[in-house]
Structures are given as structure tokens and as C-alpha cells.
Amino acid sequence: MSRWRDIAAEGLWRNNPGLVQLLGLCPLLAVTSSVVNGLGLGLATTATLVVSGLTVSAVRGLVRPEIRIPVFVLVIACTVTIIELLMSAWLHDLYKVLGIFIPLIVTNCAIMGRAEAFASRNPVPAAVLDGLMMGLGFTGVLVALGALRELAGHGTLLDHAELLLGPLGEGLRLEIIQGYRGFLVAVLPPGAFIGLGLLIALKNVIDTRRGRRSVAVPVHAHGHGSA
């Protein structure tokens, strides 16, 4: 049981792809100009991580080590293509907003990293859970950064939620700061770098505070570090 909890803690916090491994920074920085964009790309990445983790883990006994990387690439590329087509069919507006960053999930090194470091060495259930948790951890960072930038940049949250949720999302737009003039830097690329830096700093502060409170926490030494 503690193994499952461990995998979850790794993905969601301790070895978070966005805050600790710093993998997949290109989409992380590029699409997080709003909550909805971040959430959309995060969910697509999560789906890719789960499916590719499942497939890679399932075929791990069949693939010779010499050719494992090309096989992983093929698996990931297939998964992303399927997800891209599905999004184009059902979430077409969001698909248009996210544009090139959906096919680029293939090149997100977080996915390759998990396939190589975890899925190819662990049984299917663990690999699926790891994919899900890593994906949710990544999504969490995308949403937090998107929220930070959208709030600072436009004074709103969940603008254009209908792109993701259809008619359900029509009324979700929250205007947090009334009559806000907008702070363009937050939405532009510099805001992404500054925002991510602040989030990483925040995580480190929380970890330091926690470490100070309970010094006796055992340090987990895991073989699967960052790729």
C-alpha cells in the first residue's frame, strides 16, 4: 500500500515534472497564459502519460533493450496522434488554441523520461498509476501557473472555459478584479519564466518549512530520478 502512496507522492509533489524535474518546460511556459489552456494541455499530457505508460509497461518483456527508445517514441507518437485527433473532433476550439503544442507533446521529455525510467521497469498497474500521478502533477503546475498569469494579466480566472467544457463552461468566467487594466507582462513569455520561478521558490519554501518541523522524515532514495 505504501508503494502506491509513494508513487503518488513522487508524481504529485516530490519529483513533480514541472517543479522538480523541470521537464517539458516548452509547453509548460508557452501555453500557460490562462487556466483553461493550462488545464487542457495538462489533461492531454496526462492521458498521453497514462496510455504510453500502460503500453510501454505491457510490452516491456518483448522489446529488446537495444531498440527500446525507438519503440517508446513510436508508442508515444501513436498515443499523441490519437489524442490529437480526438481533441480535434470533440474540443475543436481548444485544439485550435493549443495548436502546435498538442503534437509537440511527443517531444515532451517528461513522457519519454517516465517511459524509460519507470514504465519499462515496472508492472502495468504501477506504470499506469505513475503516468496518472506524473500527469496530474504536471497538470497542477500548468493550472497554477495559468491561474497566476491569467489573474495577474487579465484579472480573470477560467476565461473561455467553454473551450474545454462546452456549454457547461459558459458562465464559469470569474472576474476577480473588477475594472482591471491588465498587466501585459504576465501573459507574455517573461511572465511565464518569472511565474515558474516563483512557483519553484514556493515549493522549496514549503519543503524547507516542512523539513524543519519534522527532521526525522526518512529520505527516500529512488532509482528513478529525472531523465
Next chain:
Amino acid sequence: MRRFETATSPHLPPRDSVPALMRRVLYALAPGAALQAWHFGWGVVVQLLLAAALALAAEAAVLVLRRRPARRALADGSVLVTAALLALALPPYAPWWLTTVAVLSAVVLAKHLYGGLGYNPFNPAMVGYVVALIAFPRELTQWPAPHALAAPPGLDMALGLIFGGAQLPDALTAATPLDHVRTGLAMNRTLTELGAEPVMGRFGGKGWEWVAGGYLAGGLWLAWRRAIDWRIPSAFAAGLALPAMVAWGLDPDGHPSPLFHLLSGGAMLGAFFIATDPVTAATTPRGRLLYGAGAGLLTFLIRTFGGYPDGVAFAVLLMNMAAPTLDQLTRPRAFGEGR
């Protein structure tokens, strides 16, 4: 107290302490700031006071949060220099919230998040200015007309414009000389035509050339007192003026003169007061020449080909990034060290 043996002569007298240096920089800014206030009105004074108060408050708050001794850092004057440079770079009638954002970005983001005075890789004042420029491009173009064209707003009007949310009336605004030349050239007009318009003075813009002259005088005094290294401003001026001279020589109606480049926008303030920041500039003699020349050249390139009318802030920030590498590449050879 234990006494240490003093080595034999020759002794080098200690260079200026930080507070003495910063005080000198503030004195040297005075003539330029006074001329700027004369030409553009009370807004300059109000902005200086506002920026100084905000900067001191922000510095004190961050120091308390960081559990550092606040009094000494507040008294060293470095944050006042940052505030003064920022206030002089921003338009004099910019609303208070714009100045607040710029000052907070400078003091909190650019200075203290990197570790405080001495650790910041980027010039704080220029980070604040660039944040304001990218975030509020329209407000940053709202420069008032110089004294020679229209009487600048009085004190009560200045307060209304900065704190009351009033807009500067169109009759009192004027394009900055760099803006004027840029848009004029984009409309296929020649510099001979553009130079005949009332905004333009003898060398730069009307009023602006005097302000630049004030900064030049203050800067020369600083260089004479060895508070700054002459290499950086000289190389900056050369890096800006030489390419400008080539372009002007080839096509005098399509490119402004080197003197215009030197006396417009932030060139003089940048060359003597911003590029020479001891923390963020290069430190070796040859490195400083390259650093200054690079900043000047980048200013010319951004003004001529870039998307913004002035490029001093971006040029300085880019060269800040290059400064550590320049220092490493131009490390002076110690006596007796092999090549």
C-alpha cells in the same frame, strides 16, 4: 581588540564606501534632473519623490521579511539611486500605479529575489523600466511637450495627473524626438523635413538635448572623480555614434546624425549612470570597453531596426547578461603569468 600587523607601503587608499559612492551618483544626477524638471514640469519632481518613498518602503519590507538588518541597507543609498534612475526614465506624468509596479519590479524582483545589493545580475532600474514598458506600452509614450513648446503643467495639475487618473491633454503632449524621427522616416519623409519641425532642436529634440547635456555634465564629473570608469561611457558613446556615423554618412536624409543619437532618449543617462552600475557591469578594463561598446551598438541596432523607439534599457540588460562571460574572457594577465 587584536591588532594586525600593517604591511609596508605603498598603500592604496580605500575606494569609496557604498554610501559615499551612491551619494556622489545622486549629486551627479542633480543637474540633469533639474533640467528635466525645468523642461517637463513638476511631474519629474513628484515622480522622484514617489519613486524614492516606494523604493525605501519596498526595500525595508523585503529586508524585514528576509530578517536582514534594515537600517544599514536603507542608509547606503543604493535603492535611492535605483529609484531616481527609474523616475527619470519614466514619463513624468505616468500614473502612480505605473511607477509603483516599476519600482516594485526593480526592488523586489530584480534586486532582492536575486539576493540583494551586489548579487543582482541585472540593473534593477532597467528591469523596472522594461517591465513597465512591456506591460503598459501606451502609457510609456505619454511624454509632455518640453518647455519650449508649451508651458508644462503646474504642481496641482501634476498631482492630478499622477494620482487623480486625469489624462495629459493632447495640447501638452508631444512625440519624443526618437518617436518623431521614427514615425517620420516610416512615412518616407526626409530628415531635412523632420528637422524643420518645432519638436526638433539644434542637435536632438528641443529641451531633450539640454537634459542630455545635464546628464553629460554630471557623468563627466563622476568620471573625473573616478566614481565611475571612463571606459564604459566612452565605449558606449563610440558604440552608438560610430555605426550611426556610417549610416548617416551613407544616407544623411534617412538616418539621424550621431549627435542626435547621443543626445536623445536615454543615451546619456544610460551611458554614464546606468551602464556603469558597479554590480551589473563588467569589471575588467578590456571587459568594460567591450561591455560599453556592446551596449551602445545594441542601442543603435534597436533604435534603427527594432520595434521600440529607444533601446538603451534592453541594450543594458542584454549586456548585463554578457558581463560575466566578458569578465572571464578578458581576465587581466597577472605579472609573470604565462600566455
